Amino acid sequence: MLTFPRTIALVGATPRLSPVVAxxxxxxxxxxxxxxxxxxxxIQRRFPQVLVQVVMHRFPEEHPFPMHAFWLFNAGAFAGEGKRGKNNFALMIAIDPYRKEAAIVPGYGLEPLLKEEALxxxxxxxxxxxxxxxxxxxxxxxxDGLEQLLDTVSVTEEEGVATGGDY
Structure with a gap:
């Protein structure tokens, strides 16, 4: 089973990344x-809880790309150390131009709202x-698609529930 500590042992130190777009x-x-x-x-002004980070990075070939995306999202702590678990509304877009692979990794707070098929x-x-x-x-x-998706799942203050629909 892939765990964060196991992943750290496999891939090593986190690269230095610029905020927002690295x-x-x-x-x-x-x-x-x-x-x-x-x-x-x-997007972040419309959805103030959501933090989006784009990372373009060359990841080593010896491990699967999804593992690298999982590791970097968790190691990067883009939402901040105080916002973990269900309070993590960060979303990372990882692109490796050399491997020709990309991934979208939502924080645990977004996972129930953003279905894997939509991502x-x-x-x-x-x-x-x-x-x-x-x-x-x-x-x-x-x-643009992410903003539309966030529109469909956003919680309205009047209703107190997430709106839904297939993307």
């Missing part, structure tokens, strides 16, 4: 990270742009 691969052209950060800022759909929508190495376009498509 590109350790230097794939984003000048200005693209800023545009993506602004788009994420718009796969967001990756499928952005896939053609990512395959063409158009990172900004792919992330725009993904973030």
């Amino acid at each position: 590109d350790t691969t230097a794939q984003l052209r000048s200005g693209e990270a800023g545009k993506i950060s602004k788009r994420i800022g718009k 796969y759909h967001l990756l499928e929508m952005s896939g053609p742009a990512f395959q063409s190495r158009k990172w900004e376009l792919g992330l725009e498509v993904l973030l």
